[in-house]
Amino acid sequence: MQIAHSALTQKLSAFVVLSDTDLDTLARFHRRRRSFAAGHSLIHEGQNHKSAFILAEGWACSYKMLPDGERQIVGIQIAGDFLGLRSILFRTSDHSLEAVTRIEASEVLASDILDSFAQAPRLATAVLWAASRDEAMVVEHLVNLGRRSAEMRMAHFLLELRARLKLVGIGDASGFDCPLTQYHLADILGLSAVHVNRVLRHLREDGLVTFQKGRVMFHDIAALGTLAGFDPDYLDQDGPLLR
Amino acid sequence: MQIAHSALTQKLSAFVVLSDTDLDTLARFHRRRRSFAAGHSLIHEGQNHKSAFILAEGWACSYKMLPDGERQIVGIQIAGDFLGLRSILFRTSDHSLEAVTRIEASEVLASDILDSFAQAPRLATAVLWAASRDEAMVVEHLVNLGRRSAEMRMAHFLLELRARLKLVGIGDASGFDCPLTQYHLADILGLSAVHVNRVLRHLREDGLVTFQKGRVMFHDIAALGTLAGFDPDYLDQDGPLLR
DNA sequence: CGATAGTTTGAACTGACTCAAAACCCGTGG
DNA sequence: CCACGGGTTTTGAGTCAGTTCAAACTATCG
Numbered sequence: 001m002q003i004a005h006s007a008l009t010q011k012l013s014a015f016v017v018l019s020d021t022d023l024d025t026l027a028r029f030h031r032r033r034r035s036f037a038a039g040h041s042l043i044h045e046g047q048n049h050k051s052a053f054i055l056a057e058g059w060a061c062s063y064k065m066l067p068d069g070e071r072q073i074v075g076i077q078i079a080g081d082f083l084g085l086r087s088i089l090f091r092t093s094d095h096s097l098e099a100v101t102r103i104e105a106s107e108v109l110a111s112d113i114l115d116s117f118a119q120a121p122r123l124a125t126a127v128l129w130a131a132s133r134d135e136a137m138v139v140e141h142l143v144n145l146g147r148r149s150a151e152m153r154m155a156h157f158l159l160e161l162r163a164r165l166k167l168v169g170i171g172d173a174s175g176f177d178c179p180l181t182q183y184h185l186a187d188i189l190g191l192s193a194v195h196v197n198r199v200l201r202h203l204r205e206d207g208l209v210t211f212q213k214g215r216v217m218f219h220d221i222a223a224l225g226t227l228a229g230f231d232p233d234y235l236d237q238d239g240p241l242l243r
Numbered sequence: 244m245q246i247a248h249s250a251l252t253q254k255l256s257a258f259v260v261l262s263d264t265d266l267d268t269l270a271r272f273h274r275r276r277r278s279f280a281a282g283h284s285l286i287h288e289g290q291n292h293k294s295a296f297i298l299a300e301g302w303a304c305s306y307k308m309l310p311d312g313e314r315q316i317v318g319i320q321i322a323g324d325f326l327g328l329r330s331i332l333f334r335t336s337d338h339s340l341e342a343v344t345r346i347e348a349s350e351v352l353a354s355d356i357l358d359s360f361a362q363a364p365r366l367a368t369a370v371l372w373a374a375s376r377d378e379a380m381v382v383e384h385l386v387n388l389g390r391r392s393a394e395m396r397m398a399h400f401l402l403e404l405r406a407r408l409k410l411v412g413i414g415d416a417s418g419f420d421c422p423l424t425q426y427h428l429a430d431i432l433g434l435s436a437v438h439v440n441r442v443l444r445h446l447r448e449d450g451l452v453t454f455q456k457g458r459v460m461f462h463d464i465a466a467l468g469t470l471a472g473f474d475p476d477y478l479d480q481d482g483p484l485l486r
Numbered sequence: 487c488g489a490t491a492g493t494t495t496g497a498a499c500t501g502a503c504t505c506a507a508a509a510c511c512c513g514t515g516g
Numbered sequence: 517c518c519a520c521g522g523g524t525t526t527t528g529a530g531t532c533a534g535t536t537c538a539a540a541c542t543a544t545c546g
Contacts, residue, residue, distance in 0.1 A: 015332075046476065064382070064383075064386050066386070066390055066391070066472055067472045068472075070390045071390070072385065072386040072389040072390045074382050074385060074386070086375050086378050086379065086382075087375065087379070089258075089368065089371060089372045089375055090372075090375065090376075090379075090479045091476075091479055091481070092476055092479075094379045094382065094383075094476065094477040094479075095382065114364070114368065117360045117361075117364070117367065118360075118361065118364070121357070121360070121361070124360065125332065125357065128332060129332045129333075131374075132329050132330065132332050132333065133333075134378075135329050135377075135378045135381065136329060136330070136333075136337045138378065138381050138382060138385060139307070139317050139329075139337065139338065139381060140307075140337075141385055142315065142317060142381060142384055142385045142388060143307050143309070143315040143317070145385060145388035145389045145433065146315040146388045146432075146433030147309055147313045147314070147315045147433060148309070149533080149534095150533075150534070181491085181492060181493090182492075182493065182494095183491095183492080189389075190388065190389030190390060191534075191535090192534070192535055192536075193492090193493090194494090194495090194534090194535075194536080194537095195533090195534055195535070197493065197494060197495085198494090198495090198534090201494080201495095212493095213543095229309055229310045229311075233289065233334075233335055233337065234337040236333045236334055236335075236337075238334070392501080392502095393501075393502070424523085424524065424525090425524075425525065426523095426524080434502075434503090435502070435503055435504075436524090436525090437502090437503075437504080437505095437526090437527090438501090438502055438503070440525060440526060440527085441502090441526090441527090443525095444526080444527095455525095456511095487546105488545105488546100489544100489545090489546090490543100490544090490545090490546105491542100491543085491544085491545105492541105492542080492543075492544100493540100493541080493542070493543090494539100494540080494541070494542090495538105495539085495540080495541095496537105496538090496539090496540105497536100497537090497538090498535100498536085498537085499534105499535075499536075499537100500532100500533105500534090500535075500536095501532105501533095501534090501535090502531105502532090502533090502534100503530100503531080503532075503533090504529105504530085504531075504532095505528105505529090505530090505531100506527105506528085506529090507526100507527090507528090508525100508526080508527080508528100509524100509525080509526070509527095510523105510524080510525070510526085511522105511523085511524075511525090512521105512522095512523090512524105513520105513521100513522095514519105514520085514521090515518105515519095515520085516517105516518090516519085516520095
């Protein structure tokens with residue numbers, strides 16, 4: 001029941017309508033449920049991992065550390081997202097991954113996924129779509145870091161998060177609850193924590209967004225979108241396109 | 244003959260040893276050979292594309308434009324790389340793509356690739372590996388923009404290029420020919436063209452690399468690697484790992 | 487109620503930018 | 517063979533967005 005309507009199912013439905021076979025195969029991904037405490041480290045860069053996870057509940061982040069101790073967060077994962085999918089075919093994982101909040105996740109083996117390509121090709125395509133979408137988010141993130149100002153980055157990030165959370169039924173028109181600290185935001189946006197604070201104050205004073213006490217509240221989404229140059233097309237999530 | 248030893252084959256062989264069936268299926272990817280002039284635009288962001296390309300010869304780059312006319316280059320593609328693979332499942336492409344030099348490329352349809360999953364699962368895994376590797380490069384690029392200084396970015400980028408070119412048999416121990424202008428480098432590294440020039444001068448004066456007259460020459464790879472914090476593991480290309 | 491994690495603010499500094507102008511390089515056509 | 521012109525590289529001077537360092541303030545939780 002709750003499996004059939006898992007966050008992943010909900011997300012994939014933005015791409016195709018899944019058949020019963022698809023749903024069955026998908027359900028098989030959800031054996032091996034695990035739960036991890038906030039701050040727990042699931043994947044270590046440089047180690048070999050034959051499995052990935054599907055996040056069912058809570059927030060996680062993937063990141064890379066630099067020799068000088070700096071950290072760059074590559075992406076934030078929410079319910080319905082894959083964790084560590086990229087490097088199951090690699091000798092060693094190219095990134096680390098830790099739980100931001102307490103999380104619930106299902107472990108999936110490389111073979112589970114590869115086998116599904118033969119059994120449920122439609123589902124397989126949907127999984128590839130999800131992976132492509134993850135990559136599109138990384139790409140947009142890269143553009144953020146390369147060519148946008150601190151304020152634009154913040155605005156863009158918050159709007160993306162809003163759209164992603166909406167797709168899996170989290171948050172409402174006014175905003176969403178967000179467990180990220182300003183240190184997280186700094187490591188996501190390639191800024192210092194101090195500057196993150198100033199940027200948030202600025203956006204708040206301009207009546208665009210408020211991020212306080214673990215809640216993000218939007219006051220002028222249109223203006224925020226213009227500021228950020230946010231065009232949600234790269235999320236490719238405008239209703240299911242049957243084919 | 245030259246098809247059997249295409250750059251793509253050479254690259255995929257860093258991941259698995261391909262069977263004859265694999266090679267046959269792969270050869271089928273190489274019908275529909277096209278050639279495009281330098282500067283030609285192959286893919287436009289926002290347009291629908293049912294096909295991708297495999298680059299056989301020359302250099303290309305994928306990028307995104309911002310509303311204010313700024314450009315961020317997402318990646319440079321060389322022989323053996325896929326062009327536009329990420330968005331064949333999307334409604335609209337999330338990026339644009341243009342030829343840096345005159346290029347030769349084979350057009351592949353979404354169906355060619357998806358069908359191959361059933362026919363040649365081993366090849367399919369290899370293609371997925373290549374896609375994962377592309378994503379890993381974007382991720383490393385993101386870390387570059389987020390947390391490294393201009394000099395480190397440049398050093399890192401040149402070392403990555405060196406490793407990638409070596410895998411497909413381009414360049415030698417001393418360096419490689421490179422058709423990129425300082426404007427390209429600026430749009431790749433999230434810098435201004437003026438600053439790119441200063442950075443290159445600095446690296447040259449320190450006896451690390453020289454980039455002049457379309458040729459990159461390395462003088463101290465070890466020192467450059469240390470400066471950049473370059474660890475090639477994310478390229479996952481250390482010899483074929485059979486399985 | 488003390489400790490620890492996170493937020494907020496100020497002041498001084500700096501890496502990278504912008505603007506501006508030369509110099510160079512190379513292919514083209516007269 | 518030389519002059520022209522567009523693209524590219526190089527250098528200088530001044531500016532600014534974002535940093536670092538330092539400190540105070542605010543939660544929250546055992």
